[in-house]
Amino acid sequence: MKAWMLDAPGKPLALRDGPEPQPRHGAVLLRMEAVPLLSYTRAYLEGKLPYAFPPGPFSPGTNGIGRIEAVGEGVFGFRVGQRVAVNPYWRADEGVCEPEQVLIGLTGISAGSAPMLATFRHGTLRELAEFPASTIVGLDGLDAVPSRCLAALGKFSVPFGGLRRGQLAAGETVVVNGASGYFGSAAVLAALALGASRVVAMGRRAQALAPLVELGGGRVKSVVLTGDDAQDVVAIREAAGGGADLAFDMVGHATDSNATLAALRSLRRNGRLVLMGSMQVPLSIPYGEMLLNNWALIGNFMYTRADYLALVSLVASGQLALDGVEVTAYPFTQLEAAIDRAGSAQGLQCTVVSNEGERSWG
Template structure:
């Protein structure tokens, strides 16, 4: 089979012939069909990110859509030929307070995650890939949807998990900071699907926010940030029609905390703030304001298996449409070009590599 291999960070990617894997006990073998690319993929393969890489040559790649080619012993709930999604967030299935965790095909997370990286080093950039059965999600009920479109689930999943952790309820108002980014734009779609009455989308580019307003069908209000804290808070509250129930921070690599603090201060009393972004500076928490307003601050990483199943159910039922995501597809052999495209994509755009090459636009 063909596989894209990275010998070590900073070395060129290579498309090679690799032995066909066989699924071990508790694992499944997938024939990959569609793989979405993260916006920072180029920086990752060049070794510019402080990540813990698998040992030796490996195939990167996190999320993806595939069909089960073979089942290892001890796998009971899946069947051969079934279409599934890859969930790269793997937690060791052990009854301990803090199980080890990694992102398959990307990085270790916990201090003791190195053995997990060594056990399943390969991600989704290969024609056939083996994964623990616990990281596979059934896509039953979505047979009519092309895999290239379903690959957008990986874009929605991260913010969806954060919004669920923040207990977003139908009828509430949510403000999304970083709404024009890769995950922030998806957070707007996810909040609408979860029943938000109003989504206030924060960003610095009016044109990028306009696409989100269109997708919201009257329930999305844009606010172009100015950097003036008091002015931005007033604008958010005006767009929301009062204090916000939930603030969701998904801003990437911010170098100041002004927008996050504006989102916090737009909350009504008893409001919640979920932090899922990658801000590069300290967040100065206003102790007295937190206290007097009963605000709740929630740091959150990734999502749960239940979140993924709920997301799939919303798509299958028609309550969440993936059509708002602008998917651009590339053939498997053109991975390098796809990586470049992913790095320049904005907002609701998503770059997907098709392992079988069928229907690829590039």
């Protein structure tokens, strides 16, 4: 079988032949059909991000859609031939306060996660890929949806986990900061699927926000940020109909905290702010305002297994339509072109490398 391999950060990717793996105890072997690419894949491969890499050589790639080729001993709920989604967020299933955790095919998360990275060091950019059964999610009931479209589940899983952590309830108003970004745009659609009565999409590019308003069917309002804090708060609160119940911050690599604080100040009394972005500067919290307004500040990393199952159920029921995402698919052999495309994608765009319906990469 063939696999894309990275010897070390900064080295070129290479498509190589290798032996077909066999699933170990508690693991499954997948024949990959579609793999979405993160927008920062190129920077990651070049070693420009402060990530803890798996020992090389390894296959990168996080999320993906595949079919089970073989099931290891100790796996009871999956079957050969079943189509599944790969969830790269692997946490050690141990009765300790802070279990080790990694993102398979990407990076270690906790301080002692190096052994986990070494145990399952390969990600999804392989013809045959082995994963712990606990990271696999069944996709029964979605047979009519092409795998390249289902690959967009990885775009929704992160914000979906944050919205559920923020206890979004049907009928509430949600503000999404970073709505023009890769995950922020998906957060807008996920909030609608979870029953939000109104979603305010915040961003700096009106053109990127326009499709969200169109897809919202009257429930999405956009606010183009000006950088004037007081003016932006007024605009957000007006779009929210007087204030929001939940603010969701998915801003990427921000060098100032103005937009995040504007989202906070758009909240009604007893509102909640969920932080899931990657801001590069400290966030100065207005202590007195937090107290007087009973605001809750929630930091959230990724999602739970229950979140992913709920996400799949919403898609299967038709409550969350993936066709709002513009998927650009490349053959596996054209990975380099796909990485370049992923780096320029905006908003609801998603870049996928696909082997759907094929048995060989050659």
